[in-house]
Amino acid sequence: MAFNLPTTLSNSPANGSQPELLMVENLQVKFFTHLSTITAVDGVTFSIRERETLGLVGESGSGKSVTCRSIVRLIQRPGKIVGGRIIYNNRDILSLSRRELNNFRGKEVSMIFQDPMTALNPVLRIRDQIIETLEEDQENSPQENLQTAIKLMKMVGIPIPERRLTEYPHQFSGGMRQRVMIATAISRQPRLLLADEPTTAVDVTIQDQILKLLLHLQHEFGMSLLLVTHDLGIVAQTCDRVAVMYAGRIIEMTDTVTLFKNFHHPYTMGLMNSIPTVKATRHRLIPIPGMPPDMAKLPDGCRFHPRCQFATDECRSGDIPLRQVGNNHFSACIKDVR
Amino acid sequence: MGTAQITRTYEPSGLIAYITHRNRIWRKNPSLFAGGVILLAIFVVILFNKQIAPYNPIAMDFNAALQAPSRQHILGTDNYGRDLFSRIIRATPLDLKVGILAVLFPLIIGVFVGMLSGYFGGIVDTIFMRLVDTFIAFPFMVLIISVIAVLGPGLNNVILAVTMVSWIIYARLVRGEVLVAKNLEYVMAAKVLGYSDLRIMIRHILPNVITTAIIFGALDVALDILLASSLGFLGLGVQPPEPEWGAIIAEGRQFMSTAWWISVYPGIAIIITGAGFALLADGLADVLRVGGKEG
Numbered sequence: 001m002a003f004n005l006p007t008t009l010s011n012s013p014a015n016g017s018q019p020e021l022l023m024v025e026n027l028q029v030k031f032f033t034h035l036s037t038i039t040a041v042d043g044v045t046f047s048i049r050e051r052e053t054l055g056l057v058g059e060s061g062s063g064k065s066v067t068c069r070s071i072v073r074l075i076q077r078p079g080k081i082v083g084g085r086i087i088y089n090n091r092d093i094l095s096l097s098r099r100e101l102n103n104f105r106g107k108e109v110s111m112i113f114q115d116p117m118t119a120l121n122p123v124l125r126i127r128d129q130i131i132e133t134l135e136e137d138q139e140n141s142p143q144e145n146l147q148t149a150i151k152l153m154k155m156v157g158i159p160i161p162e163r164r165l166t167e168y169p170h171q172f173s174g175g176m177r178q179r180v181m182i183a184t185a186i187s188r189q190p191r192l193l194l195a196d197e198p199t200t201a202v203d204v205t206i207q208d209q210i211l212k213l214l215l216h217l218q219h220e221f222g223m224s225l226l227l228v229t230h231d232l233g234i235v236a237q238t239c240d241r242v243a244v245m246y247a248g249r250i251i252e253m254t255d256t257v258t259l260f261k262n263f264h265h266p267y268t269m270g271l272m273n274s275i276p277t278v279k280a281t282r283h284r285l286i287p288i289p290g291m292p293p294d295m296a297k298l299p300d301g302c303r304f305h306p307r308c309q310f311a312t313d314e315c316r317s318g319d320i321p322l323r324q325v326g327n328n329h330f331s332a333c334i335k336d337v338r
Numbered sequence: 339m340g341t342a343q344i345t346r347t348y349e350p351s352g353l354i355a356y357i358t359h360r361n362r363i364w365r366k367n368p369s370l371f372a373g374g375v376i377l378l379a380i381f382v383v384i385l386f387n388k389q390i391a392p393y394n395p396i397a398m399d400f401n402a403a404l405q406a407p408s409r410q411h412i413l414g415t416d417n418y419g420r421d422l423f424s425r426i427i428r429a430t431p432l433d434l435k436v437g438i439l440a441v442l443f444p445l446i447i448g449v450f451v452g453m454l455s456g457y458f459g460g461i462v463d464t465i466f467m468r469l470v471d472t473f474i475a476f477p478f479m480v481l482i483i484s485v486i487a488v489l490g491p492g493l494n495n496v497i498l499a500v501t502m503v504s505w506i507i508y509a510r511l512v513r514g515e516v517l518v519a520k521n522l523e524y525v526m527a528a529k530v531l532g533y534s535d536l537r538i539m540i541r542h543i544l545p546n547v548i549t550t551a552i553i554f555g556a557l558d559v560a561l562d563i564l565l566a567s568s569l570g571f572l573g574l575g576v577q578p579p580e581p582e583w584g585a586i587i588a589e590g591r592q593f594m595s596t597a598w599w600i601s602v603y604p605g606i607a608i609i610i611t612g613a614g615f616a617l618l619a620d621g622l623a624d625v626l627r628v629g630g631k632e633g
Contacts, residue, residue, distance in 0.1 A: 074529060119524050120524055124542075
């Protein structure tokens with residue numbers, strides 16, 4: 001593979017030395033519409049350790065965002081979490097009451113969204129949006145909250161925070177808004193930060209800054225990070241471990257180095273082949289043939305088989321579960337493209 | 339330092355320059371300015387209506403019946419010899435009261451219902467929206483008239499009847515806006531930060547959806563004054579001899595060919611008031627949009 005791996009991965013070790021912070025077991029999310037019922041997430045199992053960065057990769061519609069939102073129970077009608085367990089620190093998130101859930105959100109787990117243009121309330125000043133989160137813990141005086149807000153703004157790299165706090169979102173650029181959003185998300189020092197495509201809506205130079213900021217804050221606060229993205233370049237830069245999703249299932253999961261050097265699943269291979277390289281050794285990228293399946297009419301057997309060049313009769317009939325193919329390396333393929 | 343003087347440009351001064359400067363409100367938002375001026379004038383009329391009206395609006399003087407506009411009666415008199423100008427002036431607070439209250443009450447109810455319905459959806463939404471459908475299935479005017487027929491004529495009943503019927507418009511309006519707003523990422527973000535539903539509704543969604551309702555409400559004031567006048571015309575509104583614009587127009591109808599002024603002048607009063615609110619609504623639409631038209 002002509003893909004340059006980063007010389008340093010982020011701070012935490014990729015092996016299992018840290019305790020597990022979040023465990024998602026056999027998660028099932030369905031969307032009920034008049035025409036059909038769509039299983040957007042079908043039996044997803046993974047875990048995030050303390051201080052670890054887990055990348056959730058997949059194309060549009062593969063269920064990665066839905067998986068991410070399920071963790072904070074942000075699935076809205078007509079969607080519903082119909083099965084599985086989400087265990088955070090020995091607590092079952094799916095059985096929390098409304099009040100417990102509100103205490104859990106923001107304080108334990110927080111989230112940043114894709115589009116900085118719509119993720120801030122246009123009618124509230126930045127100050128009010130940041131301080132509002134701080135007011136949730138009602139121990140601090142307004143003065144202290146203001147100081148914390150200024151500190152947060154500095155931390156996410158916004159110059160002249162005292163003045164910028166009094167402004168409205170429309171007075172900020174896209175990258176700056178994303179920083180403000182990160183500031184509100186980390187204001188209560190959550191232990192797990194969910195980032196749902198945090199850099200998709202900003203251009204590449206800003207993308208790099210935002211990712212560096214996220215990693216820096218992760219290090220500073222000792223947070224775990226779930227990074228949802230469709231960009232393998234970002235994964236290579238930031239993640240300790242990666243889960244690749246396809247059609248609502250995780251099809252390969254391992255540490256980042258193994259994934260890039262020693263991937264197992266043909267779909268992962270397809271993704272790798274479609275990454276452009278700086279060294280123009282190839283003239284064309286090799287796309288994955290075909291289209292992702294219609295989630296209402298999933299193929300039998302392995303969901304990737306209609307697009308897979310290695311598919312056999314076994315792939316077309318039997319369900320192919322995720323199985324261990326190496327040390328901490330799981331893949332849902334009976335073949336080995338290696 | 340000398341270079342500063344070179345760049346100095348000629349600035350016109352005096353009254354004309356003041357009026358034509360582009361930062362003046364009548365240049366930046368002429369609708370809001372015009373509407374504001376009209377409504378301010380109406381407000382003054384309401385405050386000082388006893389002082390402004392030269393005659394007792396209900397005192398009859400048959401010697402002066404059906405007089406054309408003259409120096410004594412600037413808008414003429416009606417068939418009972420009552421001064422038309424005084425009657426129109428004295429009717430102003432009444433008509434404005436109907437217009438404003440018949441918007442305020444439905445607005446409050448409608449925003450409340452629309453917010454709950456849009457935010458929670460599901461069974462709450464189904465119940466409220468089927469109720470709304472039931473109201474909509476009825477002709478608006480027929481419904482109001484039948485409500486008044488049950489409650490009996492009078493100003494307060496007009497307000498009550500209009501409230502009972504027109505909250506549905508605000509409810510639908512707000513519900514639609516909430517449906518859009520609740521799926522926006524800032525509302526998601528508020529949820530993820532652990533805010534309660536009440537807080538999200540009041541602090542995060544309401545300020546973003548209320549604008550449409552307020553603008554519609556300002557327009558609706560004009561419509562409600564017309565409606566009150568129509569009901570007055572039908573004899574269901576304010577009862578004689580109390581002056582009310584619609585009622586005055588109705589009284590003047592039979593004299594249209596000989597004494598046109600009786601119906602025309604209160605009509606003009608309705609037009610001015612309606613235009614004032616409509617212009618204000620138009621101007622408000624620009625102002626209330628944060629980061630909107632300006633810039």
